[in-house]
Amino acid sequence: MDTTNLITFLAIVDTGSFSEAGEKLFLTQPAVSKRIASLEEQLGTPVFDRVSRQVILNEAGKALLPRARQMLELVHDTKLEIINLSGEVKGPLSIATSHHIGLRRLPNILKTFTNTFPEVKLDIRFVDSEASYEMLIRGEIELGIITLSPEIQPNIQSKKLWHDPLNFMTAKDHPLTKLKSVTTEQLSQYQAVLPSRNTFTFQVVKNLFDQEGLKLQTAMSTNYLETLRMLAAIGLAWTILPLTMQDDDLRILNVKLKGIQTSPSRQLGYILHPKRTLSNAAKAFIKQLERHKDSC
Structure with missing residues (x-):
């Protein structure tokens, strides 16, 4: 066929x-x-x-x-096994990553990788982390470098690379900044700008509010964290962002969460399909990622 x-x-x-x-x-x-x-x-x-x-x-x-999927996977894996016999690191490598990780975590890794392995043809897809799981299942990518799902996903192997603390932030002149500490109930009285409802980050925040029976007031949503940062910095609303995105125009709120000793966080890392043969290029890229584990 x-x-x-x-x-x-x-x-x-x-x-x-x-x-x-x-x-x-x-x-x-x-x-x-x-x-x-x-x-x-x-x-x-x-x-x-x-x-x-x-x-x-x-x-x-x-x-x-x-x-059809099984036949194409078999053909793909057979080709890879034969190519891998040479030990050369070359050919196509399709990866998916979120905009935030692509901008904040991967530049130096990508630069080193492309300089070391110039014969690898990188195909980088910037998508939501949640979409990467589906793309991997369909065989559209070899690797996803993403925000890892808090739930175990079937037929997916994941590896944590970076712990990503999240902080509630807002503009320096927002009314919430006048409080020494902020409760979740006080947050619920003001508008928030957050990623869309289907994201892992939104679920982290929603779960905190659900535990106290509180409702989130969301002014708008976007999955581009840089846009959320801008909207919060101009005073439109509060948001939750990785600590790495805090700067002079944003104030971190001292939020007291009931029954939680530490701030919410995400786990960033890579995903692959355990039953598929990895190309030499993918194996080399994983080694590059591992060298930067918890160092970014």
């Missing part, structure tokens, strides 16, 4: 349309349609139903989906 046809099939499944699959694969829509027609001819049956401009997997497509 032609692997390019399977790749196109999965792209349509993941994007939900022929045209978006074409954009993802740098193909015209007629080329995408031709590949699917070839696949359906090989199988002797259609794999999609076209209903009101929607592309929906039919029963044959649903049966093919897990097998």
Whole structure:
């Protein structure tokens, strides 16, 4: 079975349309349609139903989906094992990372890595940490350097690299800065700017408020921590940020949390798929990450 046809099939499944699959694969829509027609001819049956401009997997497509992923994984792992025999560190390396980690943690690591291994072609995807898990499961990336999920994720191997303390912060002239210590109840009386609800960081804050039966007043949300920092610095609201982002225009609030002795925090690190063969490039990148463990 032609692997390019399977790749196109999965792209349509993941994007939900022929045209978006074409954009993802740098193909015209007629080329995408031709590949699917070839696949359906090989199988002797259609794999999609076209209903009101929607592309929906039919029963044959649903049966093919897990097998298509398995076949492409097998082909990918076989190629990697053969390439790895040479011991050379070269070829493509796809990684996903959040904007915050990419800006604050990775520059020196990436610079050293690219200087040491110039034949590696890096493909860096800047996405939300939560999305990295799905991308890894789908085989779109080899590594994710992200905020780790507080819950164990099936079929994912994770390794902590950095402890990332979080602090409640606001502008220097915000009313909360006049208080020697701030309770969660006092925080609830003012607006907050926070990452979106599906993020690990938002869940950290929400859990603190839920424990006391308090409601969060969120003025707006964005997953770009630099934007949250700016919004808090101009006095719009309070926020929670990594300690590394505090500067003269932001004041750290002395928040007293019931039943908690330490400030909330996140764990940053990398994730990989334990059942997939890693390229030599990925192995070398992990070594580079480990050298910077808890040093950034």
